[in-house]
Amino acid sequence: MQLTKISAFIFALLISGIAHAEEGKHLFILSGQSNMRDLKPQESFTPAVEAAFGKDAVIVVKIARGGMPIRRWYKDWKPAPGRNIAGGEKVWGDLYDRLMKSVNSAIEGQKLASVTFVWMQGERDARELHGEVYAASFMGVIEQLQKDLGRDDVNFVMGRLSDMDMENKRFPHWTLVREQQVQVAEASERGAWVDTDDLSMKGDNLHYDKDGYKELGQRFAEKAIALIKEK
Numbered sequence: 001m002q003l004t005k006i007s008a009f010i011f012a013l014l015i016s017g018i019a020h021a022e023e024g025k026h027l028f029i030l031s032g033q034s035n036m037r038d039l040k041p042q043e044s045f046t047p048a049v050e051a052a053f054g055k056d057a058v059i060v061v062k063i064a065r066g067g068m069p070i071r072r073w074y075k076d077w078k079p080a081p082g083r084n085i086a087g088g089e090k091v092w093g094d095l096y097d098r099l100m101k102s103v104n105s106a107i108e109g110q111k112l113a114s115v116t117f118v119w120m121q122g123e124r125d126a127r128e129l130h131g132e133v134y135a136a137s138f139m140g141v142i143e144q145l146q147k148d149l150g151r152d153d154v155n156f157v158m159g160r161l162s163d164m165d166m167e168n169k170r171f172p173h174w175t176l177v178r179e180q181q182v183q184v185a186e187a188s189e190r191g192a193w194v195d196t197d198d199l200s201m202k203g204d205n206l207h208y209d210k211d212g213y214k215e216l217g218q219r220f221a222e223k224a225i226a227l228i229k230e231k
Helices: 002-021 045-053 094-109 123-127 131-149 175-188 210-230
Strands: 025-032 058-064 110-118 155-159 191-194
Touching: 002 155, 025 094, 025 210, 045 058, 045 210, 058 094, 094 131, 110 131, 110 210, 123 131, 123 175, 131 175, 155 175, 155 210, 175 191, 191 210
Parallel strands: 025 058, 025 110, 110 155, 155 191
Antiparallel strands: none
16 A cells, blocks of 8 residues: 555656646747738637647747748858849848847746747749758758757748749749758658648739638648647
8 A cells, every 4th residue: 555655656746747847838930921921820820729738828929021031031041052142132130130039028037848930931032043042041040049049949830832833934943942841841850841732812823812821820830739749
């Protein structure tokens, strides 16, 4: 009987320790260009992650700006050999700094159980023919995040570009960026990608409509939740 009580006590301590280790909030950082800018997290993404982890255990931060290349996030960005940079830009990473200012404000004094970066971007890089360096650039953004947040376990979910320009007529590197997005996500145990080919779109065939954005937010949430629960 005494041994049973001791075993039960040890088991309770173990359970308590596991629960304590899992305490903290789940941070979701949403960023990218116009198709992220126009996504409203409160319509589908946030309700889904709150249902999975609890309303008080979730922090969602979104900073996005239309028409921006990935170099506005990646501070050490370099073009592919032989490629020029439109406008002669030399200073990069300003949108990343703006994003991190909001992130740091949101998490001040908070313990984090997980961090997941949700990304919808690539149209500008496909247009400017920077697809060859897209995967490396994206992983550079992840490395910046991990360094600045002091952790090496940042998850990421990437929205793959739609099938809008599969012949690369308007955006010469459209299919290349799509391929890079899938490759970088599938190469990482902490990565995932979302298919957007079947989402309903506006007349410009580039941006999603209200229902498309709602579904996109749901898909992002499902992948993010799965990544967290798998670890």
